[in-house]
Amino acid sequence: MSSSRRRTAAPPSRGTLERTEATLVDRYAHLVRLAYLTLPPELGRHRTVLVAQALVQRALPSLPRVPAGALLPRQRTDATAVEAEEDWLRARVLRSALAYDRRPRGWPARVPPPRALRPRLPVVWGLRLSPHAGGAEEIALSRALAAVPPAARAVVALRCVDDMPDERVRELLLTVGEQDPDAALATADDLRAHAGADASALLRSAEFDACSVRTRPTDLLRRRRRVRIAGLVAAVTACGTVLTVSSTPTGPPDSSRAHPMRAAQITPAQLVHTPSGSWADTARVDFTAWPARGGRTDDEALLGRALDTWAAPPPGTSVTRTRTTGLLPPTRGAQLLYAGDIDGRAVVLLHDSDRVVRYSEPLGSPDRPALEVARTDEAGVTTAAALVVARRDGAVRYLAAPWIADAQTRDLLRPDTPGRPLHTTKDGITDPVDAPATAGACTGLPVLQLRSSVRIVEKHAFLVTDLGGLTPAHLTHTPSPHTGAPARQPREATGPAALTAWARTACALRGLRDHGVRAVNQWDFAEQDLPERGGRATWSCTRVSTWAGPGDIQVHLRPPGRSATTPARLVARDRSTAACSRFGQHIVARTAWTTAAGRRYLLAAGSRDIRELTVTGDTRATEDGNTLAVRVPKDATLSVRGRTEDGANLRAVGDTREP
Structure with a gap:
């Protein structure tokens, strides 16, 4: 035995x-x-x-x-x-x-x-x-x-x-x-x-x-209702009252009473049509600057069905909305962005203050319409640069913003391969673009590389990718402080360093599908020499910002890889946090590391303002600077904290113990 x-x-x-x-x-x-x-x-x-x-x-x-x-x-x-x-x-x-x-x-x-x-x-x-x-x-x-x-x-x-x-x-x-x-x-x-x-x-x-x-708390309203019902039952029992409720309708239902907002519903004639050149003469470059495009912008029957479905989706309608996005009917400020026929469906895109709505129906048969609502408040040049207008057979067609002068496609897993031109019609409709695969081996990650017109900004190219919503997510990069770059806001992820960094973590984007993602930034916050001549590794924090506001982070370690696309190592994550944003500019992370000789280490790193790292628990160590490597036994219980220049303490991402 x-x-x-x-x-x-x-x-x-x-x-x-x-x-x-x-x-x-x-x-x-x-x-x-x-x-x-x-x-x-x-x-x-x-x-x-x-x-x-x-x-x-x-x-x-x-x-x-x-x-x-x-x-x-x-x-x-x-x-x-x-x-x-x-x-x-x-x-x-x-x-x-x-x-x-x-x-x-x-x-x-x-x-x-x-x-x-x-x-x-x-x-x-x-x-x-x-x-x-x-x-x-x-x-x-x-x-x-x-x-x-x-x-x-x-x-x-x-x-x-x-x-x-x-x-x-x-x-x-x-x-x-x-x-x-x-x-x-x-x-x-x-x-x-x-x-x-x-x-x-x-x-x-x-x-x-x-x-x-x-x-x-448990269902407070249900508890309150139960108390009230118990009191009512006691009162009815004491008084011997018998209540009867008739189930026979007294007349036809009032449609305006069934849908309180229906009486105020707007008509196709009340939709806002922005002039075609407004985007070049306004300081507000967002969806409000989009003109109405497409071959059916005057089709009042189609627009009426779209507005009716938005106000009160009929039975059988496929309704999709991102989290925290309301389904209230359109208001008088609703704007028409597009109406036309694409890939066998009639499509209408509408904008209403802080929402974009896509209505579609099969050509020749409006019996099975689909409605998709997405939140788009505070969109800008990059986050209002394109909308998904059609999906079919794993490919996506976009409607590009009027300020997009050039569009290309590229693969994030091939950082050295230049982008390929993407044809766009005069109405701004792109040719089909492969959507990122949601399952199976991650062999490619398609993205759009768009360039803004010089009429609003010069030499401005940026990346977006489809993550399942109506608006593609904007991808950015913040370079490592070891490059000598000063602290600043995220940069566009189109340069060689940014593309090389994204190639190691791009496949993690597949897990963000249908989460209402607005932008994803990868911040290389530290570099560290691995123990026993293991090479130089980069610590990065990937921040996922949603249209709803809260953001999640993933911390990766990128050790030297066999190829430019060797996946980075996920070491920590946190949800609904301000970390790795302009409101959370300091971060500390840690991970276990085993050398080629089988010796175990604890690695820790902090952002540029971290002046000291301290390890407590089964092993104790303190190191000046923003990186640390210390030998540790197997299954050791440890916690790591960092101290900033002004004396503030931060615990490592994922640590549950307070510093």
């Missing part, structure tokens, strides 16, 4: 109970994450958080009381004994989590398991708990995990989070009663291959951390 089987099989003795409890407390977050990932997803995030905490807290056995002196912990110097305690606790937690999903034969799927399998504490009243929401990549991984058996989820957690080798994982599964561990390992292999190289970083993110949670 292997040593792994022996470590997990024997429970701790009475004399080692206190040591085991100390191990549980020390590894609490890891054990809770293991339980959280293994438990059935249909429990919901709130209940899964509570059940995972309960399973870990109940992992210690119930042993008879003994004198306190008999439980004094001894110094732990035997690494094998420590591993045995950890494996025994993992087995207890894993056995309980797997048992929670193994209902008795014939037990209904939607009925909770028997009371014996239901953890009791902790209990939370009046609050809903959930881990911090992740990005598109975490959501995709969460869905993939939900589709596999619980044992496979456990394997993924043990491999990616605890770095456990396959032999120990197999022994652990056998110990907890798993009948076919090899099948679980094979399923986990497929899942990890689908998730890609960032699976470990994703599983260590806040999306799967059941110890760092957000709290929200």
Whole structure:
């Protein structure tokens, strides 16, 4: 029998109970994450958080009381004994989590398991708990995990989070009663291959951390209604009153009453038509400067159907809108941008203050219209440079702004390949452009390179790419301070350095689709020499800004690669943060690094104003400057903070401990 089987099989003795409890407390977050990932997803995030905490807290056995002196912990110097305690606790937690999903034969799927399998504490009243929401990549991984058996989820957690080798994982599964561990390992292999190289970083993110949670109240209105209903029932019962409600309609419905805004709906004749040359003679270069273009701008029947559908979408209409975008009917200031026939559909583009609306219907049959609404407040020269006018067979046609003098296509994964000219009609409609693939291998990332007319700005070219919305996302770059460039706003990502930097992280853009992204900036905030002559690496912070306002960040490390497109290493991320923007100009990040010789280091870096980095936890170190590299043991618990020139402290992105 292997040593792994022996470590997990024997429970701790009475004399080692206190040591085991100390191990549980020390590894609490890891054990809770293991339980959280293994438990059935249909429990919901709130209940899964509570059940995972309960399973870990109940992992210690119930042993008879003994004198306190008999439980004094001894110094732990035997690494094998420590591993045995950890494996025994993992087995207890894993056995309980797997048992929670193994209902008795014939037990209904939607009925909770028997009371014996239901953890009791902790209990939370009046609050809903959930881990911090992740990005598109975490959501995709969460869905993939939900589709596999619980044992496979456990394997993924043990491999990616605890770095456990396959032999120990197999022994652990056998110990907890798993009948076919090899099948679980094979399923986990497929899942990890689908998730890609960032699976470990994703599983260590806040999306799967059941110890760092957000709290929200339960449905306050529902609670209030229940109290009122209870009072009403009591009053009705006391008075003996019988209420009857007739279900017979008293007359035809009033259409204006069914849609309060319908009476104020505008007509096609009231749509605003901007003169064709206004964009060159205004200081407001945005959608309000777009003229009305297309071959059907005078088709009142088509425009009327578009306005009617916007005001009150009929049954069967496909309605799509970005997050935080309202569906209120158009106002009298609504502006016509385009009306014409494209790729077998009649298309109308409208602009209303802070929204753009795309209406389309099949030519010759307006029975299945589609409506798409996107938020576009505070758009400018670059973010109002184009709109998606048609999608078909994985390709996109754009309507370019009137100030776009030249359009090209290029591939972000081929930074040395020049752009190819893109034909545009007199109305501003481009030829079809390949959209970025949403699945499969990332072999290319198409973007548009647009150039503004010299009538508004000279020598101004910029990149945009399709991320699923009506407006393409603007891509920018902020160069490393080691280039000697002063601190300034993001620059256009058309130069050689910017294109080379984007080639290493471009594939991460695929996970941002349909998130209402306005702009994405990549900021190379630090450079560092890797330990043991590992070459020079660049730290970058990719900020994703949405039309709704909040922004997410991803921190990457770009070590020397085999090619110009070797993917960068994702080391941290954060959501709804001001970091890496003009309102959050300082950043600190860290990651583990293993040299070619197998030695483990902690790497940390900060932006240009970071004057000192400090490591605390199982290893302590302080380094002047904005980069640090220090040897660390495996599975060390560490936190990193940086100090700015004015004495402010910043914790590293992803660290949950306060500095």
